[in-house]
Amino acid sequence: MLSFLRSCWHTSGKFKFGVIILAIFVLMAVAAPLVYRPIIGDLSPSRPGVFMRWLPMTAEHPLGTDGHGRDLLTDYLAGLRTTLYIGFLAGMIASSVGILVGFLSAYKGGWVDAVLLTFTNMLIVIPQYPILVAIAMVTPELGVASMAVILAFFSWAYSARTIRAQVMTMKERPYVELARVSGQNDWAIIFTEILPNLTPYLLMGFAFSVVGAMVAEVGIEALGLGPSNIITLGLMINFANGWGVYSMKRLEILLIPVGALVLIFMAITMINRGMEEYLNPRLQKVTTEK
Amino acid sequence: MTNLNDNPVVLDVRNVSKIFNIPTPGFEREYIAAVDQVSLALYEKPARIVSLVGESGSGKTTLARIMLGLTPLTHGEMLYRGKHIAKLTKSEWWDFRRNVQPIFQDPFGIYNPFYRVDRALDMTIKNFHLASSPEEVMALKAEALRAVDLRPDDVIGRYPHQLSGGQCQRVMLARTLLLRPKIIIADEPVSMIDVAVRMLFLNILLDFRDKYDISSLMITHDLATAYYMGGPMLVLCFGRIVESGDIEQLLDKPSHPYTRQLLAAIPFPDPARRWEGRANVKITDRPLTHEGNKCVYVARCPQAMDICSKQRPPDYLVEEGHYVACFLHRDKPVIDSTQKA
Amino acid sequence: MSAQVMTRTNVQTLMEIKDLRIWYRTTRGNAKAVDGVDLTIQRNEIFGLAGESGCGKTTLARGILGLTKLPGYIESGEAIYYQCVSDSSSVGSDLLTMPPSELRQMRWRHIAYIPQGAMNVLSPVTRIEKQILDAIYEHSDMSKEQARARMFECLEMVGLEPTVARMYPHELSGGMKQRVTIAAAISLKPGLIIADEPTTALDVNVQQVILQELKEIAKGLGLTLIYVTHDMAVHAEIADRLGIMYSGLIVEMAPVIDTFKSPLHPYTQGLISSIPVIGGDRSRMTGIPGNAPSPLDWPSGCRFHPRCPRAMEICREKQPPMLEVAPGRCVACHLYPTPLSGAAPALRS
Numbered sequence A: 001m002l003s004f005l006r007s008c009w010h011t012s013g014k015f016k017f018g019v020i021i022l023a024i025f026v027l028m029a030v031a032a033p034l035v036y037r038p039i040i041g042d043l044s045p046s047r048p049g050v051f052m053r054w055l056p057m058t059a060e061h062p063l064g065t066d067g068h069g070r071d072l073l074t075d076y077l078a079g080l081r082t083t084l085y086i087g088f089l090a091g092m093i094a095s096s097v098g099i100l101v102g103f104l105s106a107y108k109g110g111w112v113d114a115v116l117l118t119f120t121n122m123l124i125v126i127p128q129y130p131i132l133v134a135i136a137m138v139t140p141e142l143g144v145a146s147m148a149v150i151l152a153f154f155s156w157a158y159s160a161r162t163i164r165a166q167v168m169t170m171k172e173r174p175y176v177e178l179a180r181v182s183g184q185n186d187w188a189i190i191f192t193e194i195l196p197n198l199t200p201y202l203l204m205g206f207a208f209s210v211v212g213a214m215v216a217e218v219g220i221e222a223l224g225l226g227p228s229n230i231i232t233l234g235l236m237i238n239f240a241n242g243w244g245v246y247s248m249k250r251l252e253i254l255l256i257p258v259g260a261l262v263l264i265f266m267a268i269t270m271i272n273r274g275m276e277e278y279l280n281p282r283l284q285k286v287t288t289e290k
Numbered sequence B: 001m002t003n004l005n006d007n008p009v010v011l012d013v014r015n016v017s018k019i020f021n022i023p024t025p026g027f028e029r030e031y032i033a034a035v036d037q038v039s040l041a042l043y044e045k046p047a048r049i050v051s052l053v054g055e056s057g058s059g060k061t062t063l064a065r066i067m068l069g070l071t072p073l074t075h076g077e078m079l080y081r082g083k084h085i086a087k088l089t090k091s092e093w094w095d096f097r098r099n100v101q102p103i104f105q106d107p108f109g110i111y112n113p114f115y116r117v118d119r120a121l122d123m124t125i126k127n128f129h130l131a132s133s134p135e136e137v138m139a140l141k142a143e144a145l146r147a148v149d150l151r152p153d154d155v156i157g158r159y160p161h162q163l164s165g166g167q168c169q170r171v172m173l174a175r176t177l178l179l180r181p182k183i184i185i186a187d188e189p190v191s192m193i194d195v196a197v198r199m200l201f202l203n204i205l206l207d208f209r210d211k212y213d214i215s216s217l218m219i220t221h222d223l224a225t226a227y228y229m230g231g232p233m234l235v236l237c238f239g240r241i242v243e244s245g246d247i248e249q250l251l252d253k254p255s256h257p258y259t260r261q262l263l264a265a266i267p268f269p270d271p272a273r274r275w276e277g278r279a280n281v282k283i284t285d286r287p288l289t290h291e292g293n294k295c296v297y298v299a300r301c302p303q304a305m306d307i308c309s310k311q312r313p314p315d316y317l318v319e320e321g322h323y324v325a326c327f328l329h330r331d332k333p334v335i336d337s338t339q340k341a
Numbered sequence C: 001m002s003a004q005v006m007t008r009t010n011v012q013t014l015m016e017i018k019d020l021r022i023w024y025r026t027t028r029g030n031a032k033a034v035d036g037v038d039l040t041i042q043r044n045e046i047f048g049l050a051g052e053s054g055c056g057k058t059t060l061a062r063g064i065l066g067l068t069k070l071p072g073y074i075e076s077g078e079a080i081y082y083q084c085v086s087d088s089s090s091v092g093s094d095l096l097t098m099p100p101s102e103l104r105q106m107r108w109r110h111i112a113y114i115p116q117g118a119m120n121v122l123s124p125v126t127r128i129e130k131q132i133l134d135a136i137y138e139h140s141d142m143s144k145e146q147a148r149a150r151m152f153e154c155l156e157m158v159g160l161e162p163t164v165a166r167m168y169p170h171e172l173s174g175g176m177k178q179r180v181t182i183a184a185a186i187s188l189k190p191g192l193i194i195a196d197e198p199t200t201a202l203d204v205n206v207q208q209v210i211l212q213e214l215k216e217i218a219k220g221l222g223l224t225l226i227y228v229t230h231d232m233a234v235h236a237e238i239a240d241r242l243g244i245m246y247s248g249l250i251v252e253m254a255p256v257i258d259t260f261k262s263p264l265h266p267y268t269q270g271l272i273s274s275i276p277v278i279g280g281d282r283s284r285m286t287g288i289p290g291n292a293p294s295p296l297d298w299p300s301g302c303r304f305h306p307r308c309p310r311a312m313e314i315c316r317e318k319q320p321p322m323l324e325v326a327p328g329r330c331v332a333c334h335l336y337p338t339p340l341s342g343a344a345p346a347l348r349s
Helices: A002-011 A013-040 A072-108 A110-125 A128-138 A144-171 A174-181 A186-222 A233-243 A252-288 B060-067 B090-099 B118-127 B134-147 B165-179 B195-212 B223-229 B247-252 B257-265 C057-064 C100-109 C128-139 C144-157 C162-166 C174-186 C204-221 C232-238 C256-261 C266-273 C313-317
Strands: B009-022 B030-043 B049-054 B075-080 B100-103 B183-187 B215-220 B232-237 B240-246 B315-319 B322-324 C005-008 C013-026 C029-042 C046-050 C072-084 C090-094 C111-114 C192-196 C224-228 C241-246 C249-255 C323-326 C329-331
Touching (some): A002 A252, A072 A144, A072 A233, A072 A252, A128 A186, A144 A186, A174 A186, A186 A252, B009 B060, B030 B060, B030 B075, B030 B215, B049 B060, B100 B165, B118 B165, B134 B165, B183 B195, B195 B215, B232 B247, B240 B257, B257 C204, C029 C249, C057 C224, C144 C162, C174 C192, C224 C232
Parallel strands (some): C192 C224
Antiparallel strands (some): B009 B075, B232 B240, B240 B322, B315 B322, C241 C249, C323 C329
């Protein structure tokens, strides 16, 4: 896995760029408490009314305060942290489920495959967003973890499909046959022969799930359907809209979360593309070598 | 090549067919017989290299996979040491696996790119309990690699893309040597490695026969390679064995039109001996549906007669040990296919 | 800006490749796939380019046509294509420095290329006729009727029935698909066809038919054919002259009969003696020991020296130049240091 990542880094400029940008944001998210603790002390970052509303940018409040009396920098950093957390959590859950389903489907074949595949396809076809909105509306107290789970529920399908397709090709590879005639049993083949070669696809599926979850989260929050007691980037967008920041000439309140999201999505996409770039020329090389 | 009745048969393929369904639009089912009532037997002694000559579409790979136990057969039966392959007990199955080993065509594809090449050796040693300590494992690997003319230092720890095609195939040979199988089934083992290096591989197979009593079934489309190996040869065409015998016999008296065409079509590496005239070959696709009542070659045969599209030719005896399935020889005695060596 | 142009009074030469180097940029340095190739192709000949995997022959074939894609690039050299302007003179232009629009004109109309696995890149959703006609329209200004007539002419020349035109690729066998690619290649009456392993994936019988057809077409239409394959027996059947490539260089170039009867370069000797022959002596053959070197790290001096049974001190240090040691026979080997013309040129390491 590491050598794969290292090779992607060396091969693809896109990959480098994406990783750097993403790393910056992750660093910001991780270091966030160090920055906002001095400003708000022990209070929760989402707590309103701590400061005066609509303060401009000053030394104490580098980005000013918002309409609820919260320090904007804190808003932003805490929101970034939560949004990323939701995304990665959802991504992990989705990937794990997706891998499990994809593997089972492809390796077992037969009716197991038929059932799982139908279910997966149904999930992909169902318009996820309206359902997410409906669930969000109906569930009053949505914690971060629960949101992650719900979001994960809708993003594992893509992972499962990709993994299934890959495993089905790999099942027929000569080295799998060699393993069989060398006495390897089925489980050994899945874990030692097939799984390691799936790493790139697992990573890509994971990246896709993360992005999917974050997009969904922003969508729900921006409409105001999510929990309003935990600050996330999506929620910031919702508030910004509600306060009418365009006319107040404090556009940055909207632009910061939007900009951050755009950059994060771009970074993850570039990472995905970078991995593809690395994989494809390698495939080409293998076929022209005789 | 006499049939010694007290000579135990390791692998006995009896009238084996493998039928594949071809999905077609509509309700008509079309099916194709990749392997069509093939019978052959590989004996315990003496160790021999049997060449199976066939082109793409002849069913040679399917036959190889059936013989390796990787693909189930549809009709007929295959016996390992006298016992039906589907009825082997667990320990008998391991014995079968140990004694019937493959060499595949793609020297690079056979290795899992994630691992180093000697993992293939490690895996085999471990699963077949060939060694009991890491030192023994190392010693076994080194010995096997040296036996195929490779330096252990050049190979151990390397990844497949760091070795050449020829080296990769030889590592495969080293792997089979670890098990000392009775039979190696080699499916086009040299077609993807450079000509200059093929000899090394082929010579090792010959060494295996002479030094370790290992027989090989060498599947190839290249008659010249089959000639170099010498010994018995079977010609596979559209899933059927159309001619069999010792290679010298087949070269001397090619009896089936397909064999004759094959021989005539091979480019001869001497510009002083070029093809004369134009080849008279009808290029058609393989007949799709399994029609058990015609000769498989009738669509392409320049000497097809009426009877060829109405019946399957049985095997006729051309000379001792040399059989052909062709109505052109219907004046000769018929041989029951299970009698063939 | 048009490409460099030169005139020749000799109309026999069709193409001159001078010191061509095509390298690939990789993370581990430059892979020098083609590293100083000098070749001359005569008009109306069938020139065989032989060599094993990794020697650079496909890179060379694609490079001459300007088909080199990143990370490959032309490091240096020229590939001059000569067109006849009169009975006694021809005009040459360097394909490598030609502007892309001119190069596109060249392709198909003057030089046709049948790549490796060409039959597999026929579009599966388009009928054969459309694929051939599209190629014709793209590279010429024939009218619809003329193009159709030309297409049927070509199909007939390769031995295909006119009904094939309305079919889809999957309805044809491998041999027929390959013939379609050949028909497309000759459709604009090019002066040169470069074919890269056209029969490798085909059955021996089909290969025989296609080779014979190619030869007939080439001789009949008076075109030049560069046939790239590792299969020496195929060269023996159809080539007039043979160029043996090893490690990115041409090591021997001679008429095919001479090459087989008395190969000069030890690599050629090894190559020819490692071909099993039906009906021949069956004593153990040895082939060529060692492994083909990597383009990232060619051996010093003569690239074949680590595997050469007759290597000398100098072989390790200096690369032998390509010299004409007999009329029409060139070889790059220190065993033959004196060219026909007498003076030995300076050696490069």
